[in-house]
Amino acid sequence: MNVAFPDPSSQSARLHERACKVMPGGNTRNQTFVPPHHLYASYGDGCRIWDVDGVERIDFVNNYTVTILGHSPAPVVSAVRDQIGKLTCSVMATEAEIELAETICARSPNFEQIRFMNTGSEAVMQMIKAARAYTNRPKIAKCEGVYHGSYDYAEVSLDPDPQNWGRTGYQSVGFSRGVPDSVLDDVVVLPFNHADATREILERHDGNIAAVLIDLVPSRCAGLPASPAFLKVLDDYRSATDTLVICDEVVSFRMDYGGAQTMLGFKPDLSSLGKIIGGGLPIGAVTGRAEVMDVFDSAKGRAPVPQSGTFTANPLSMVAGAVTMKNFDASAVARLNALGDYGRARLRRALDDAGIVAQVTGEASMMLLNFTDEPLSDYRSVFRETTDRHHQVMNRLFYALLNRGILISNWGLACLSTPMEQDDLDKFAQAVHDSIAEIKLELGL
Numbered sequence: 001m002n003v004a005f006p007d008p009s010s011q012s013a014r015l016h017e018r019a020c021k022v023m024p025g026g027n028t029r030n031q032t033f034v035p036p037h038h039l040y041a042s043y044g045d046g047c048r049i050w051d052v053d054g055v056e057r058i059d060f061v062n063n064y065t066v067t068i069l070g071h072s073p074a075p076v077v078s079a080v081r082d083q084i085g086k087l088t089c090s091v092m093a094t095e096a097e098i099e100l101a102e103t104i105c106a107r108s109p110n111f112e113q114i115r116f117m118n119t120g121s122e123a124v125m126q127m128i129k130a131a132r133a134y135t136n137r138p139k140i141a142k143c144e145g146v147y148h149g150s151y152d153y154a155e156v157s158l159d160p161d162p163q164n165w166g167r168t169g170y171q172s173v174g175f176s177r178g179v180p181d182s183v184l185d186d187v188v189v190l191p192f193n194h195a196d197a198t199r200e201i202l203e204r205h206d207g208n209i210a211a212v213l214i215d216l217v218p219s220r221c222a223g224l225p226a227s228p229a230f231l232k233v234l235d236d237y238r239s240a241t242d243t244l245v246i247c248d249e250v251v252s253f254r255m256d257y258g259g260a261q262t263m264l265g266f267k268p269d270l271s272s273l274g275k276i277i278g279g280g281l282p283i284g285a286v287t288g289r290a291e292v293m294d295v296f297d298s299a300k301g302r303a304p305v306p307q308s309g310t311f312t313a314n315p316l317s318m319v320a321g322a323v324t325m326k327n328f329d330a331s332a333v334a335r336l337n338a339l340g341d342y343g344r345a346r347l348r349r350a351l352d353d354a355g356i357v358a359q360v361t362g363e364a365s366m367m368l369l370n371f372t373d374e375p376l377s378d379y380r381s382v383f384r385e386t387t388d389r390h391h392q393v394m395n396r397l398f399y400a401l402l403n404r405g406i407l408i409s410n411w412g413l414a415c416l417s418t419p420m421e422q423d424d425l426d427k428f429a430q431a432v433h434d435s436i437a438e439i440k441l442e443l444g445l
C-alpha cells in the first residue's frame with residue numbers, strides 16, 4: 001500500500017478531524033502529532049509498523065526507545081496473555097513484582113534495591129524526592145536542555161533559548177507557563193560536559209543541593225556520552241559534600257546490560273529506569289544503594305518518602321518487563337550495539353555520498369542526525385533557531401523518509417530493536433541518501 005503522507009483523503013486525516021472535536025490538538029500526547037495531522041497506527045510486527053491506511057514502515061522510533069524486542073514479540077505476548085486471564089491489578093502484592101525486581105537487580109551491583117512506578121516521569125520524581133529526603137536538602141542540580149519527563153523540577157531549563165538562557169551564566173527557566181518561582185529557585189542549572197563551569201556552579205551552592213540529576217548520554221545533547229572529566233567533577237563534589245548523584249537511565253538503560261553507567265563505569269547513588277523494562281507496557285522504577293532506597297521503607301513505620309500508586313507494580317507490566325529483560329540479555333545487547341555501529345557508519349556514508357554537511361552521533365543502539373559541521377557538545381551547541389538549515393533539512397527529511405517506508409523521530413533520533421538486521425539499516429541509509437538528494441534540489445543546496 002502506498003498512501004503518501006499527508007493525504008487529506010486518508011483514514012489518518014479523517015481520524016484526526018474526529019479526534020480534534022474531543023481532545024485539544026486531537027491527542028493526549030504531543031509527540032504523536034506530525035503536522036498537518038496525526039498518523040494513526042493500526043498494528044506492529046517485529047521492527048515494522050502499519051498505519052490505518054495500510055502503509056508499512058520500518059519503525060526506528062520504537063515508541064521513543066521502548067519496544068526493544070520490536071512489536072508484539074512472541075514471548076511477551078504469551079506472558080501477557082497468560083497474566084491477563086489471571087489478574088490485571090489488585091491491592092495485594094504479586095510474585096511477578098519480585099520476579100522483575102530480581103531480574104533487574106541482577107544486572108548491576110549498583111542496583112541493590114528497586115521500587116516500581118508507572119512512568120519514567122514518576123520514577124524521576126520519586127528519585128528526586130528520595131534524594132531530598134535522604135539528604136534533608138531542598139535543591140537539585142540538572143543539566144540545561146536535558147529531558148527527564150514531566151515533573152516541574154525536572155523540566156527546568158528544558159528548552160531555553162538565547163533570549164532567556166542567561167547571557168553570562170545558566171539561568172533556571174520554567175518549562176510550562178506559570179511554574180512557581182520557588183521551583184526555579186530550587187533547581188540549579190549546569191552545562192552538560194563542561195567540567196570547570198560545572199565545578200564552579202556547584203561550589204556556589206555547597207550544602208544545599210540534595211542531588212545532581214544527570215542523563216549519562218542525553219539525546220538532546222546530540223546523544224554524546226558524559227566525559228570522564230565531567231563525571232570526575234560530579235564524583236569529587238559528591239565526596240566533598242555528600243550530595244547524591246542520581247542518573248536518569250530511562251532511555252540509556254538499553255545501552256549496556258547494566259545501562260549507560262556500566263558502559264561508562266560510573267556509579268550513581270540512585271537511577272531511574274523505565275521504557276524497555278516494561279516490555280511495551282507502562283512502567284518506571286527507582287533503583288540504587290540500599291541505604292538510600294531505605295527512605296521508601298514503610299514496613300518500619302511511616303516512610304520518609306511514602307511512595308504508592310494504584311497501578312504501581314501491576315502484574316501485566318511486571319510479567320512483560322521480566323520476559324523482555326530476560327530476552328534482552330548480554331549477547332542481545334552486544335548484537336544490537338554492533339548493529340548501531342554498523343548503522344551509524346552506513347548513515348555517514350549515505351550522507352557523504354549525497355554530498356551534504358552532516359554529523360551522525362549517538363551511542364550503542366541509538367543514532368542522531370545533525371545537519372551541521374559545527375562541533376557538538378552540549379545543549380547550546382546543538383540548539384538551532386527554527387530557520388536554521390538543520391531544521392529545514394530535518395523537517396523535510398522526516399516527511400521524505402515517511403514516504404519511503406522509514407519512521408524516525410521528527411527531530412532526528414533513531415533507535416534499534418532486536419528484530420532488525422543489517423538489511424533494515426541498509427534500507428534506512430538508502431532512503432536517507434535518496435531523500436537528501438531530493439531535498440538538496442528543493443532547497444538549492
Ligand SMILES: Cc1ncc(COP(=O)(O)O)c(C=O)c1O
Pocket residue numbers: 064118119120121122124147148149150215248249250251274275283
Ligand atoms: C531520559 C528520559 N527520562 C524520563 C522520561 C519520562 O518517561 P515517561 O515518558 O515514561 O514518563 C523520558 C521520556 O522520554 C526520557 O527520555
